[in-house]
Amino acid sequence: MSDLWKEFLEKGKSEGCPVYDMHGHMGSYSRIYFPFGDFDPDIMKHRLDRTGIKMLVFCSHWTLFSPDIGNKANIVVVRKLPDRLRAYCGLNPNYPEIIEKDVEEFEKYRDVFVGFKLLADYHRKPISDDAYKPAWKYADKNGLIVLLHTWGSSPFNGPEQVRIVAERYPGAKILMGHSCHGEWDKTIKLIKDFPNVYAELCAVVDDRGGLEQIIDAVGSSQIVFGTDWPWFNHHYYIGAVLDSGISDEDAHNIFHRNAEKLLAALV
């Protein structure tokens, strides 16, 4: 039994292994009931404390699905729990004028945002689309994190699209949310080819096999932990990672070390 598993099983968290969840959301969403969908800073803090989540980086559902609400949904929430939360500035390519405005105002919200979030499968425009260009250029220049929703075979955010933006914007730190789910061989190739591209584990560990394949091929230095919170449970995902047969050193990289490096200049 690994020391980390023993500690997590006994205490629910680890003093020496904090966890950074690099892929979260916030707020209700029409297609699902979330027991913890409504933001309450006390409940949120309790949910994070009990699992040892040091920081959750999220983008509100309301930002992603309502241009009328936009990024104020993120700003309000982060400022209510600034020690534990940061946000991605959500981008909707169907409203390029809002993207331009959000990029112009990004510096005003450095206490809130660590980068950008793209949800191209839902917004139906590829991640290389010109509408995103101001944000990509800004992230490239400033070393910001860009969390992509990615999925195997997607024409909007599949591995071929990731390759285009990774080549174009080497200064951006690109997190492949869901790791181009199901096309693990292409995920691996992207990680090998680009030092600025990271696998993110949300949905990867719903089934056994994907994480094992990625780790075997490229190690753990370009993998970060994420859960789509409040969709998925932190303990469930932590248990899944620890059940994949990885070493405790790899688990430390995935749970916190890689995220700490990514966030070092941004938080």
Next chain:
Amino acid sequence: MKLKFFDANVFIGRPHNGQFGSVSTSEQLVQEMDKQGISKAIVWHIFQYEGSIVEGNRMLTEEISKSERLYGCWTILPPQTQEIIKDDFFKKMKENKIVCVNAFPEWHRFVLDNVAFEHFLVELSERKIPLFLTMGRTCITWEGLYRLMKEFPLLTCVLCDIGIWGVDRYTWPLLEKFENFYLESSQLSLEEGGIEATVRRFGSERIVFGTGFPVQYQKAAILQLTHADISDRDKENIASKNLERILQKEQL
């Protein structure tokens, strides 16, 4: 706290399209259970779904006979074809340590309703033998499940692999309406707050522990339940006591 786990959702056998970490024998399965501290399991064989139901049931029976910690789940078909359900069906179940049945009507191409199964499902209900269904592979639609429960409201039914995305909008009406309807926990554990919210609304007696092995990680369900925001008594119910109680009630 250290919980005693009785896993309600495990299959044995290697799927034809491959499955990471799948096991062929009861010895291998018991080894995996020992690694995780799981004491008992209800098992079915993947060949019951993918290949021959008759041969799959036979392969399962052979494997579980090798370990007293494993109990079996046979797959059923409409009684009319007499492939599976014959006069001595329940007697054979008892003789072979088969404690429940499952069905995959959509995949095996039949309708699980009172036209095909009236007498059988009435008897299953009276005998309190659980019927296991899954949302995790081609098995039954939500509409089909609702119809089934309306036709057989006393049926003991355990719904497994309830969905990767939270499905409370589907399952809570069933829990509210049918007292013998249960949820297997592997994917309820995946939902943030899913276990806690369901226990608050319906009590812990309506959930049975499962891992979804070999498709899902066993430690995921174990860690989630061990540290869920519910009482220790609720955790013990879910981990093993509810399933023990369900099986104690059945009359084989």
